[in-house]
Amino acid sequence: MIDQQKIEKAVRMIIEAIGEDPEREGLRETPSRVARMYEEIFSGLWEEPDAHLEKKFSGDHEEMVIVKDIPLYSMCEHHLLPFYGKAHVAYIPRKGNVTGLSKLARLVEGFARRPQLQERLTSQIADSIMRRLNAQGALVVIEAEHMCMTFRGVKKPGSKTVTSAVRGIFQRSEATRAEAFSLVKD
Ligand SMILES: Nc1nc2c(ncn2[C@@H]2O[C@H](COP(=O)(O)OP(=O)(O)OP(=O)(O)O)[C@@H](O)[C@H]2O)c(=O)[nH]1
Numbered sequence: 001m002i003d004q005q006k007i008e009k010a011v012r013m014i015i016e017a018i019g020e021d022p023e024r025e026g027l028r029e030t031p032s033r034v035a036r037m038y039e040e041i042f043s044g045l046w047e048e049p050d051a052h053l054e055k056k057f058s059g060d061h062e063e064m065v066i067v068k069d070i071p072l073y074s075m076c077e078h079h080l081l082p083f084y085g086k087a088h089v090a091y092i093p094r095k096g097n098v099t100g101l102s103k104l105a106r107l108v109e110g111f112a113r114r115p116q117l118q119e120r121l122t123s124q125i126a127d128s129i130m131r132r133l134n135a136q137g138a139l140v141v142i143e144a145e146h147m148c149m150t151f152r153g154v155k156k157p158g159s160k161t162v163t164s165a166v167r168g169i170f171q172r173s174e175a176t177r178a179e180a181f182s183l184v185k186d
């Protein structure tokens with residue numbers, strides 16, 4: 001599990017290093033607050049997000065399923081600052097391998113709650129759907145704003161990074177891919 005004591009020590013050191021007083025009333029409980037917060041926002045490191053796809057329905061559906069506008073919060077691994085936006089997840093199941101809609105959102109959350117790169121996050125979601133559901137295809141689009149690009153550094157508020165991962169039939173069929181992208185855009 002996440003080492004809360006180590007985080008507390010480290011945060012106290014950061015507070016001292018920036019020239020603040022860790023005993024000041026407002027800061028006294030900050031190390032333990034941050035430790036609890038990190039436990040929550042990095043909880044994906046301690047789960048196997050794929051496991052959410054274990055339970056399958058035996059439906060006959062073999063048409064496209066899209067869950068779009070899934071709210072997304074993750075942490076950029078380069079700066080440990082948040083990036084946030086929306087994930088859109090499309091897949092085409094095989095008979096008997098339909099998953100619950102909420103499980104797609106849980107999958108996104110499991111991979112997002114780690115130090116991440118937006119590209120890796122996008123691929124991990126698509127690859128899990130292909131692997132665990134043996135899907136005919138998966139397409140994942142993530143649009144996000146990175147605080148490391150808005151709050152600091154290059155400071156470009158409003159800039160959005162869009163990444164996609166396209167697998168299986170979405171790769172092979174231009175029409176299927178175009179249909180998914182147009183449904184995601186609406
Ligand atoms: N590819 C990719 N890059 C990211 C992501 N999140 C942050 N970055 C980039 O990671 C890079 C890190 O660059 P460095 O030059 O090592 O760090 P830096 O000096 O803080 O860079 P600046 O942000 O340009 O000030 C920056 O260009 C960030 O914009 C991500 O999810 N994917």
Ligand SMILES: [Zn+2]
Nearest residue numbers: 076078079148
């Ligand atoms: Zn960053």
